[in-house]
Structures are given as C-alpha cells and as structure tokens.
Amino acid sequence: MRRVALLLALLLALTAVGCGSRVDDADDGGGGGGDDLEAEGEGGGSEEEEAANDDLTPESEELGTIPNPCSGEPAEGELPADTPGVTEDTIRIGVISDRENPAVPLPTVGIEEAVKAFVEFCNEAGGINGRTLELETYDSMITATDDVTKQACADDLFALVGTGSVQDQLGIETREGCGLVEVAGYSATSARAGSEDFFTGVPGLSPTDYNVGPCLWMAEQHPDAVKKVAMLYTDLPAASVRGQQVVEGCSSEAGFEYVVEEALPFGETNFGPIVEQMQEQGVEMFQMVSATSETLAVLREAETQGLELEVIDLGQQYYDANFATEPVAEGAYVLSNTAPFSEADSNPTLRLYQEYLDKVGGVQSTLGVQAFSAGLLFATATDALGAEVTREGLVTELQGITEWDGGGLNLVGSPGTNETIDCFLYLRVEGGEFVREHPEEGYDCDPAYIHTSDERFES
Structure with a gap:
C-alpha cells in the first residue's frame, strides 16, 4: 500500500x-x-x-x-x-x-x-x-x-x-x-x-512548453544558489519526465547548474548516499519530484548530515498542510495555481x-x-x-473561452486553446503555514515565461 x-x-x-x-x-x-x-x-x-x-x-x-x-x-x-x-x-x-x-x-x-x-x-x-x-x-x-x-x-x-x-x-x-x-x-x-x-x-x-517564470525569479532572488542545484525524482516515467523537463527549462532559460540530477529507485528509503553526494557537490538549492513523504525524508536526512540548503524549491503538489507542519519544511518555496486559502x-x-x-x-x-x-x-x-x-x-x-480564472479562484488560463499558462505564484512555509511570497498580490504573468523545448516530454 x-x-x-x-x-x-x-x-x-x-x-x-x-x-x-x-x-x-x-x-x-x-x-x-x-x-x-x-x-x-x-x-x-x-x-x-x-x-x-x-x-x-x-x-x-x-x-x-x-x-x-x-x-x-x-x-x-x-x-x-x-x-x-x-x-x-x-x-x-x-x-x-x-x-x-x-x-x-x-x-x-x-x-x-x-x-x-x-x-x-x-x-x-x-x-x-x-x-x-x-x-x-x-x-x-x-x-x-x-x-x-x-x-x-x-x-x-x-x-x-x-x-x-x-x-x-x-x-x-x-x-x-x-x-x-x-x-x-x-x-x-x-x-x-x-x-x-x-x-x-x-x-x-505540454510535451514541449514549460513555464520558466519560477526559474527566472529564483535566479534573481538566489543567484549563487542556482549554480549548485540538486534535482531528485523517482525513476517512474511520470516523475522522471517531469523532473527532466524542469531541468531542461531552468538550465536553458535561467542559468541553473545542476550539480546533482538523480533518478531514485521507486520505493527507495535509504537517502543517506544521495544526501552525501549533495554534500560533496556543495548543493545549495534543492528540487524534488516525488511524494511528499519521500521529500520530507530527504530533508530530514539532509538535516541529520548537516547539509544547509539555501533554497528548497517545490511544485504545487506540496501545498499540503501535512508538509508545512514539518520542521524541516520551514522556509520551503511552494508553487500554487489557486488563490491561497489564507486570502x-x-x-x-x-x-x-x-x-x-x-x-x-x-x-x-x-x-x-x-x-x-x-x-x-x-x-x-x-x-x-x-x-x-x-x-x-x-x-x-x-x-471560444480563451481567458478564464474561475471568478478569481485560479490563475488565468485559456481552456479553449489548452496553452501552457504563463503565470505563477509562490507560497512559502513560515511557522507551519503557507504564506504568500511572490508576487505581492495576484499572479506573476508574462508570455516570455513560456519556454519551448526541442525535446518532447510526454507521459
């Protein structure tokens, strides 16, 4: 189970x-x-x-x-x-x-x-x-x-x-x-x-289009950390394809340098070796595409080994109260496509x-x-x-509906054309809760955020 x-x-x-x-x-x-x-x-x-x-x-x-x-x-x-x-x-x-x-x-x-x-x-x-x-x-x-x-x-x-x-x-x-x-x-x-x-x-x-807005913003906020990034994902196609798309987009458009990129075996529980590798490579920024429980396990192992991460950068699936209440998640950035419940x-x-x-x-x-x-x-x-x-x-x-935000429920998308959305919103874990980090209100949107890859990332 x-x-x-x-x-x-x-x-x-x-x-x-x-x-x-x-x-x-x-x-x-x-x-x-x-x-x-x-x-x-x-x-x-x-x-x-x-x-x-x-x-x-x-x-x-x-x-x-x-x-x-x-x-x-x-x-x-x-x-x-x-x-x-x-x-x-x-x-x-x-x-x-x-x-x-x-x-x-x-x-x-x-x-x-x-x-x-x-x-x-x-x-x-x-x-x-x-x-x-x-x-x-x-x-x-x-x-x-x-x-x-x-x-x-x-x-x-x-x-x-x-x-x-x-x-x-x-x-x-x-x-x-x-x-x-x-x-x-x-x-x-x-x-x-x-x-x-x-x-x-x-x-x-989209198999080809990816919103690199979050990558660009991170590069502005943490210019040194993005030069020493670790991306971990599970070796199942769903996770590995997504992780690889993030790596390709962020490195191509925002200058991220991935010193560690690893596909972990599905069901892995021993994260000691991968954290040791991150430690050896001087990782300062951490990304992961996996279950919340596995990501928390990696962060606990990093704390045990004394690896200090300047940035924890995670996707929308981590907008979960159970994640925020874990001490090792404090300070993590988490994306959201919907208006924060706190607002x-x-x-x-x-x-x-x-x-x-x-x-x-x-x-x-x-x-x-x-x-x-x-x-x-x-x-x-x-x-x-x-x-x-x-x-x-x-x-x-x-x-014919090419602009939709659900009356203010979610970021603006185009249902009629199914285009990749060029907006993003970062929350941050503070004191066990999610608080708005960027932008100050609404969403940060720009058509220039859409990166089109020559590769196809399909699931």
Missing part, C-alpha cells in the same frame, strides 16, 4: 500547473470553511464585516470576475432532438475521481465534493437556463478509470465535469469513442491533456466555494478549487448555448 500511495503522489507531481493538494481547514493559515467565515463575520471586525457584505449568493449577478452562469430564467427556443443527458428540465453530468479510502491517501480527495458543491450552488440559482443539474459520481479507485468511463458512457450524460484521476491516461479512448465532452478539474498526464474534446480551466501539461477573506468566490463545500460536507483542497472552477466553466459555456444545448455546441463554446 505504501508503494501505491507513493505512485499516486508521483503521478500527480507530473502536472506543471494543473495540480494541488489537500489543505486542512485548521492548518491553512486563515482560509477556513463556511462556518468559520460566518463566525468571523459575527465578530464585528471591519475586515470581516467588509467580507460579509461582499459574500456571493445564487442570486448574485457576478461571481468575482465572471458573470453568474446559473439562473432559473429559461432560454427561448426548442431543445434539439436526441441531445444526450438533456431534457427540457434537467442536464445530467458526471464526475470521475479517486475517492478517499482508508488504505491509500489520495491527492484527489475533495474533487467529487467540490463538484457536488457547484451543483448545489447552481441548482439553488435555478440551474442553467432553468434546467437543474443532476450529478452522477464515479470512483476511479486508482486503477479503474477506464471501467467507470464505460459506465459513464452508458449513463446518458451530457458531459463530464470537474474530473480528476491520478491515472487519467486510462479511459481516454473510451471517452472519445462515446463522444463525452470533458471539462476537467485538472489533467495528470499529457495524454489526457491533449485528448479530444478535453478542456480544463487550468491547462498544465479567503478578500476573495468572495473562494468563500463561495468554501460555503457550498461546507454544505456538502467536503474537505477543501486546491484540486477541489479547480474542480469548482471547472463547474463554473461548464456552466458558462452551456449557458451561452441557450436552448440549443448540444455536445457539439458545448465544444464550440469552450473553444
């Missing part, structure tokens, strides 16, 4: 800007659930009162930066005949994800609940053009993505919404074969990201997600935020169809 859990985390680690992790309400640095926000509002503080006055409801015309796509106002016209999953009164959608289980900790926990939260919100608003949403849920159980996709194909759905499975390379042909459009929370593999009729609000994986007081759409997640009894996570954003993206495209609700029309509308 430990090996399976590690594999799951490694598969997720491949995602460039399309992944995140669970952040417990009690440890997120201030972004608690709906009940917490309500209690803060009753406290009478000026900031809390302001936030309460800005709280969104199903009747709100705007959801942060986007119009509210959900309403009970019916569209004029007749529904095209034989539209799968759609009647005059309802739209049937499905979500596929790996659910929580007692044996293996999963990074996708929170996705299904986030889609339930979106459906709850949208139906309270009257549905989409007066059609209420009906949701079917499917547990891909790590290895069963193709099996449940076959079930979804047989269940008369209009589309898949908010999906996210760590082995999403499975079931692609099945989904394409039955014509199911997918508006996903994230993609774990480049095969899924590039599949037919696949869209996500946070595009993250919920100033982000009404993030509070909306938290409020409705609380109603369905879910646990907040960055992947959950992306799934809620995917629900809003689906609703926006479907709302634009009016009465002409067809899968072909949905695809056309989604292809």
Whole structure:
C-alpha cells in the first residue's frame, strides 16, 4: 500500500500547473470553511464585516470576475432532438475521481465534493437556463478509470465535469469513442491533456512548453544558489519526465547548474548516499519530484548530515498542510495555481466555494478549487448555448473561452486553446503555514515565461 500511495503522489507531481493538494481547514493559515467565515463575520471586525457584505449568493449577478452562469430564467427556443443527458428540465453530468479510502491517501480527495458543491450552488440559482443539474459520481479507485468511463458512457450524460484521476491516461479512448465532452478539474498526464474534446480551466501539461517564470525569479532572488542545484525524482516515467523537463527549462532559460540530477529507485528509503553526494557537490538549492513523504525524508536526512540548503524549491503538489507542519519544511518555496486559502477573506468566490463545500460536507483542497472552477466553466459555456444545448455546441463554446480564472479562484488560463499558462505564484512555509511570497498580490504573468523545448516530454 505504501508503494501505491507513493505512485499516486508521483503521478500527480507530473502536472506543471494543473495540480494541488489537500489543505486542512485548521492548518491553512486563515482560509477556513463556511462556518468559520460566518463566525468571523459575527465578530464585528471591519475586515470581516467588509467580507460579509461582499459574500456571493445564487442570486448574485457576478461571481468575482465572471458573470453568474446559473439562473432559473429559461432560454427561448426548442431543445434539439436526441441531445444526450438533456431534457427540457434537467442536464445530467458526471464526475470521475479517486475517492478517499482508508488504505491509500489520495491527492484527489475533495474533487467529487467540490463538484457536488457547484451543483448545489447552481441548482439553488435555478440551474442553467432553468434546467437543474443532476450529478452522477464515479470512483476511479486508482486503477479503474477506464471501467467507470464505460459506465459513464452508458449513463446518458451530457458531459463530464470537474474530473480528476491520478491515472487519467486510462479511459481516454473510451471517452472519445462515446463522444463525452470533458471539462476537467485538472489533467495528470499529457495524454489526457491533449485528448479530444478535453478542456480544463487550468491547462498544465505540454510535451514541449514549460513555464520558466519560477526559474527566472529564483535566479534573481538566489543567484549563487542556482549554480549548485540538486534535482531528485523517482525513476517512474511520470516523475522522471517531469523532473527532466524542469531541468531542461531552468538550465536553458535561467542559468541553473545542476550539480546533482538523480533518478531514485521507486520505493527507495535509504537517502543517506544521495544526501552525501549533495554534500560533496556543495548543493545549495534543492528540487524534488516525488511524494511528499519521500521529500520530507530527504530533508530530514539532509538535516541529520548537516547539509544547509539555501533554497528548497517545490511544485504545487506540496501545498499540503501535512508538509508545512514539518520542521524541516520551514522556509520551503511552494508553487500554487489557486488563490491561497489564507486570502479567503478578500476573495468572495473562494468563500463561495468554501460555503457550498461546507454544505456538502467536503474537505477543501486546491484540486477541489479547480474542480469548482471547472463547474463554473461548464456552466458558462452551456449557458451561452441557450436552448440549443448540444455536445457539439458545448465544444464550440469552450473553444471560444480563451481567458478564464474561475471568478478569481485560479490563475488565468485559456481552456479553449489548452496553452501552457504563463503565470505563477509562490507560497512559502513560515511557522507551519503557507504564506504568500511572490508576487505581492495576484499572479506573476508574462508570455516570455513560456519556454519551448526541442525535446518532447510526454507521459
């Protein structure tokens, strides 16, 4: 089971800007659930009162930066005949994800609940053009993505919404074969990201394009440390391909010099030798693409051997409260594609997600935020169809959406073109919590950050 859990985390680690992790309400640095926000509002503080006055409801015309796509106002016209999953009164959608289980900790926990939260919100608003949403849920159980996709194909759905499975390379042909459009929370593999009729609000994986913005910023902040970098990744394809892409992009565009680059055997537990090698090479900056538990084990071994690292630079999958509370993680930089939970007081759409997640009894996570954003993206495209609700029309509308931030939930992406996002946000672990490091607000974005490699990094 430990090996399976590690594999799951490694598969997720491949995602460039399309992944995140669970952040417990009690440890997120201030972004608690709906009940917490309500209690803060009753406290009478000026900031809390302001936030309460800005709280969104199903009747709100705007959801942060986007119009509210959900309403009970019916569209004029007749529904095209034989539209799968759609009647005059309802739209049937499905979500596929790996659910929580007692044996293996999963990074996708929170996705299904986030889609339930979106459906709850949208139906309270009257549905989409007066059609209420009906949701079917499917547990891909790590290895069963193709099996449940076959079930979804047989269940008369209009589309898949908010999906996210760590082995999403499975079931692609099945989904394409039955014509199911997918508006996903994230993609774990480049095969899924590039599949037919696949869209996500946070595009993250390309075989050739990589966002080197974080590398360039690190080179400015730590010019000496980037000359002595260690990159470790597990020898599984998902992790090694991602690690190699980081090395190629950062060295090509930001002048990183990797004095240690090692693929560690899957399931390795003895990190003494690799830390000794890092010590011998004078490593000052540390990067790793692996499970959180393995990365923490390396950092503990580094502390034991007295290796002082100036920089710990990690990806989105480490935005996890369990990581932040470990003493060896103090000071680590961690990327995020979604608005920090600690900033919920100033982000009404993030509070909306938290409020409705609380109603369905879910646990907040960055992947959950992306799934809620995917629900809003689906609703926006479907709302634009009016009465002409067809899968072909949905695809056309989604292809035309080239700027999307989920109402302020996530960094700006282009679902319609599936381009690599040119934005980034660094958090930093301080006192066991994640705090914003760069930029001071929003995200740091620049088209010049996109590096196109002559090599192809495919998973």
